[in-house]
Amino acid sequence: MTDIDIRTDTDTRPPRQDKILYGGDYNPEQWPRDYWDEDYAAFDLARIDTVTLGVFDWALISVAEDQYDFTLLDEIVAKAAESGRRFVMATATGALPPWLAHTHPEVNRTDFDGRRHVYGQRHNACPSSPVFRRLSSRLAGEIARRYAGHPALMAWHIGNEYSGACYCENCAAGFRVWLRERYDTLERLNAAWNATFWSHTFSDWAQIVPPNALSEHWRGQNHTAFQGITLDYLRFMSDAMLQNFLDEKAAIREHDTTTPATTNFMGMYRPIDYHRWAEHLDFASWDNYPPTDRSEARMALTHDLMRGLKGGDPFWVMEQTPTITASRDINPLKRPGVLRLWSWQSVAHGADAVLYFQMRQSRGACEKYHGAVLDHAGRTDTRSFREVAALGADFERVGGVVLGARTPARVAVLFDWDSWWASETTDGLNRTVSYPQVVLGYHRALWEAGAQLDVVSVDAPLDGYDVVVAPLLHMLKGDIADRLRAVTERGGSVLSSFLSGRVDRDTNAFLADAPGPLAPLFGVRVEETDSLPAESVNRIVLTGSGLSGAVGARSVFEILVPEGAEVVGSYEDDFYAGRAAVTRMPSAAGGSAWYVGTLLDADGVSQVVRAVLAEHDLIGPYADEPELEYAVREGDGGRFAFLLNHGDQPVVVPAHAAGTDLITGAAVRQGEAITLEPKGVMVVREG
Numbered sequence: 001m002t003d004i005d006i007r008t009d010t011d012t013r014p015p016r017q018d019k020i021l022y023g024g025d026y027n028p029e030q031w032p033r034d035y036w037d038e039d040y041a042a043f044d045l046a047r048i049d050t051v052t053l054g055v056f057d058w059a060l061i062s063v064a065e066d067q068y069d070f071t072l073l074d075e076i077v078a079k080a081a082e083s084g085r086r087f088v089m090a091t092a093t094g095a096l097p098p099w100l101a102h103t104h105p106e107v108n109r110t111d112f113d114g115r116r117h118v119y120g121q122r123h124n125a126c127p128s129s130p131v132f133r134r135l136s137s138r139l140a141g142e143i144a145r146r147y148a149g150h151p152a153l154m155a156w157h158i159g160n161e162y163s164g165a166c167y168c169e170n171c172a173a174g175f176r177v178w179l180r181e182r183y184d185t186l187e188r189l190n191a192a193w194n195a196t197f198w199s200h201t202f203s204d205w206a207q208i209v210p211p212n213a214l215s216e217h218w219r220g221q222n223h224t225a226f227q228g229i230t231l232d233y234l235r236f237m238s239d240a241m242l243q244n245f246l247d248e249k250a251a252i253r254e255h256d257t258t259t260p261a262t263t264n265f266m267g268m269y270r271p272i273d274y275h276r277w278a279e280h281l282d283f284a285s286w287d288n289y290p291p292t293d294r295s296e297a298r299m300a301l302t303h304d305l306m307r308g309l310k311g312g313d314p315f316w317v318m319e320q321t322p323t324i325t326a327s328r329d330i331n332p333l334k335r336p337g338v339l340r341l342w343s344w345q346s347v348a349h350g351a352d353a354v355l356y357f358q359m360r361q362s363r364g365a366c367e368k369y370h371g372a373v374l375d376h377a378g379r380t381d382t383r384s385f386r387e388v389a390a391l392g393a394d395f396e397r398v399g400g401v402v403l404g405a406r407t408p409a410r411v412a413v414l415f416d417w418d419s420w421w422a423s424e425t426t427d428g429l430n431r432t433v434s435y436p437q438v439v440l441g442y443h444r445a446l447w448e449a450g451a452q453l454d455v456v457s458v459d460a461p462l463d464g465y466d467v468v469v470a471p472l473l474h475m476l477k478g479d480i481a482d483r484l485r486a487v488t489e490r491g492g493s494v495l496s497s498f499l500s501g502r503v504d505r506d507t508n509a510f511l512a513d514a515p516g517p518l519a520p521l522f523g524v525r526v527e528e529t530d531s532l533p534a535e536s537v538n539r540i541v542l543t544g545s546g547l548s549g550a551v552g553a554r555s556v557f558e559i560l561v562p563e564g565a566e567v568v569g570s571y572e573d574d575f576y577a578g579r580a581a582v583t584r585m586p587s588a589a590g591g592s593a594w595y596v597g598t599l600l601d602a603d604g605v606s607q608v609v610r611a612v613l614a615e616h617d618l619i620g621p622y623a624d625e626p627e628l629e630y631a632v633r634e635g636d637g638g639r640f641a642f643l644l645n646h647g648d649q650p651v652v653v654p655a656h657a658a659g660t661d662l663i664t665g666a667a668v669r670q671g672e673a674i675t676l677e678p679k680g681v682m683v684v685r686e687g
Contacts, residue, residue: 014283014313015154015260017403020347020395023050023085024356024373025319028076029060030363035378039360040083042380046373047392050355051080052318055090055160056122058139059097065135068142081152089147091140091248094160095122096132104131110168113213123163127240128170133247141251148256156261157318158248161287162241163271167212171240176205178236192506193228200226227425227507234421238273246280264318265309267302268436273417275457278309287319287357288346293332296345296629296646297444303349304407304443304455305415312406312454316353317346323371323384331369336383337679340391341644344681348631348642352403354395356388398662398683405635410618411453412462413443414470416477419458422507423474423499430531430556433599435472438497441602442471445609450620450630466492466616469609473500473518475507481517488591493612494521495594498529498556514558515595522595523564523585530557530576539572540581540604546611551604553581558597565595568611569604582608621656628653628676641684645676652676659686 015021023043028036043051053076054061062068080087101108101119107129108117117124125132140158147153183189186202195201202208209215211233216224224230249261260282265274267286278284286306290299306315322339324331334342343354361372373388374380380389420435446453446469454465458480462468468487473480473496481501484494501515510516514526538557539550547568557571560580569582582600585593594612596605613619622628627647633640641659645651658670662683668674676682 013260017154017352017400019049019400020398020403021050021316021353021355022392022395023048024052024359025055026051026053026080026359027362028079029057029072031360036079038378039374040079042374042378042385043083043085043359045380046385046389047396048359048373049085050088050154050353051085051359052088052090052157052355053077053080054092054143055157056094057090057092058095059099061092061143062097062139064099065103070146077147077150081150086152086154088155088157089143089153090157091143091159091252093136093139093248096125100135106168106170107132109164109166110171112165112167114167116168123161126166126168126170127237127244128166128168128174130170133244136244137247137251140248141254144252144255148259153259156252156256156259158245158261158263161264161266162245163266163269165237165271167210172210174240175210175233175236176208178239179208179232180205182232192508193226194508198225224425227422230425231418231421231507234271235273237271238276241272242277242280245277249280262316265306268305270420274309275417275459281310283313283315284309285316285318288317289319289321289325293335293338296342297447298440299342299345300349300447300629301440301443301455303346303351304413304453307350307407308454308456308460312409314350314352314404314406316355317351318355319357320354321371322356322373322388324369326367326370336387339387340394341646341679341681343391344642344683345629345644347402348629348633348644350407350633394663401637401662401685402633402635402640402683405633405637405640407452407454408632408634409452409454410465410616411446411451411467411469411613412460412465413439413446413453413455414458414468414473415439415455416458416473416475418477418505419472419474422503423472426507429499429529432534433555438472438599441605442469442495442497442609445602445606446613447629448606448626449610449613449623451613451618452632462487467612467618468492468494470494470496470500472497475503475505476501476517477505481521484518485521488521488587488593489589491587491589491591493592493594493615495596495608495612496522497596498558498598519563521585522583522593523562524580524583524595525561525563526558526597527561528559530559530574531555532557538574538598540569540598540600541572542569542582542604542607544568544584544611546614547607551607552601553598553604555599557581560595560597622653625651625653627651639686641686643676643682643684645678645680648678650675650677657684657686659684
């Protein structure tokens with residue numbers, strides 16, 4: 001790569017639709033044509049209205065450079081349109097074709113250990129390869145030339161699940177160009193990297209190489225000796241893959257200036273900073289493959305994170321499985337009712353489309369047993385197909401009334417890839433602490449309390465929020481310290497946690513007491529930081545309004561010195577017994593700034609979070625029902641409350657408002673008992 005041109009395209013809008021879209025990845029090129037009619041007859045039964053086509057068709061469309069054959073894809077597109085479906089057209093660049101890797105082996109990636117790969121796998125293209133950039137964008141352009149303007153085309157799907165990293169010579173050259181653009185001079189770069197340490201002062205750009213196993217390797221792939229170099233390479237690689245997306249999007253725009261374009265993100269995916277990508281997507285979409293069958297809290301966070309990428313606009317679930325995945329050692333089925341429950345949960349958090357991978361099971365290779373709407377036999381009398389069809393009927397009954405509706409959030413959770421990267425690549429703290437798990441712990445407490453919230457970047461406006469939660473805000477960039485202080489100065493509350501305010505944007509420590517520029521806001525300083533194995537538990541005694549009893553803490557123990565803040569939690573054990581662990585700093589405007597200096601257990605986090613929410617009357621109506629999720633969307637069609645029972649037992653609660661259940665049509669009267677069966681769902685249109 002010799003250039004990165006990150007630009008914004010603002011000519012398009014999200015897809016036009018009249019209902020929650022339902023369908024998914026369809027790959028009929030993998031089986032004979034006489035199955036196609038059978039497939040679409042089944043799709044009719046399931047109310048499938050949308051198919052994504054051509055995701056991995058590069059080798060099918062192009063057998064050599066500048067040679068294209070669209071015969072089969074034309075038939076596939078025609079069949080979808082004849083059946084009354086709309087389609088999402090992929091650019092077919094999700095994996096290299098064998099001929100390209102054979103003819104130009106430099107397009108294959110070089111791994112962290114310095115090994116040039118040969119052809120194989122899926123995420124296999126070097127993002128900095130001039131050949132890959134040229135041919136992938138050319139293919140995207142040819143596809144756009146052919147299908148732009150098709151009446152059934154509703155969106156472009158660019159690439160697929162961008163991921164991974166490369167450490168080849170092309171990436172090294174691209175990294176040096178990226179660094180020149182970022183720092184302008186070697187003096188500024190050396191200062192940012194604290195290069196006087198270990199005699200690392202660079203006197204020529206050519207001396208800089210990617211931080212891998214052959215250079216800055218230091219206790220594992222995620223840890224190199226110079227965090228500044230590692231952090232910048234993570235940023236560069238994210239930008240390099242973004243440039244691949246932009247190359248293809250620019251090629252599409254030469255033929256189609258209006259149809260929206262997206263790519264499928266992967267939730268909390270470490271290697272790519274989705275906030276850097278967000279403005280370049282016309283709408284956000286992501287693939288929802290939760291790690292366990294009790295991942296409802298994690299999914300709530302990732303849905304909120306994806307919705308926050310576009311300022312609260314609705315997003316798409318581009319992929320989920322109807323039954324099982326095929327990528328894990330053990331692949332359990334979704335239990336009865338879970339598919340419907342989790343699909344409605346995505347809608348509750350802002351999804352306007354719920355799509356599957358895949359529509360029919362593949363015949364071979366690693367995903368032949370991955371779940372699908374249709375199994376290998378194409379049966380429509382199975383439990384899983386009946387559940388798919390019942391969900392399609394749900395979406396058809398509800399129609400389009402919730403489309404475009406947004407979450408009326410008064411709480412914001414900050415999520416920052418730079419803080420993630422910096423906190424987990426640094427030395428001297430506790431590498432067992434996981435940034436996304438810390439964020440998940442605070443988000444889960446807010447979610448269980450029924451708070452309506454957004455998950456946003458540290459650059460997002462904070463003016464509309466009464467409460468801002470910034471767990472493990474390790475890196476402070478721009479004016480974030482001032483903007484957090486402004487929240488409390490207008491009467492709002494801020495909550496942050498251990499290891500926050502430690503480094504600047506270059507991951508250099510502030511020459512001040514932790515939490516650095518945040519110290520005046522929280523009225524506290526960190527005297528010492530203790531790190532212990534996860535099995536070493538200290539007890540925290542919580543005191544104050546809404547706080548009571550002893551809770552557990554582990555991993556990181558900051559010994560806090562209040563400087564204006566009141567102590568609401570103290571350590572019970574070790575040499576710092578009796579010292580401050582949790583503090584609250586009131587503001588003159590009636591707001592407060594809470595600081596938690598340790599990794600509290602779930603009960604501790606919940607108590608602190610609910611105490612903060614209670615100051616602003618933001619606890620939801622069903623906060624005492626641990627299995628019942630309450631989410632709200634508001635739009636032109638009204639206010640919609642989603643009630644989802646994630647438990648295995650019925651839940652009976654008084655209705656929080658009057659309205660109509662859009663799924664059943666039943667009237668709901670405020671205060672009267674409503675029953676949600678296990679895995680049950682209600683969508684109440686209030687009023």
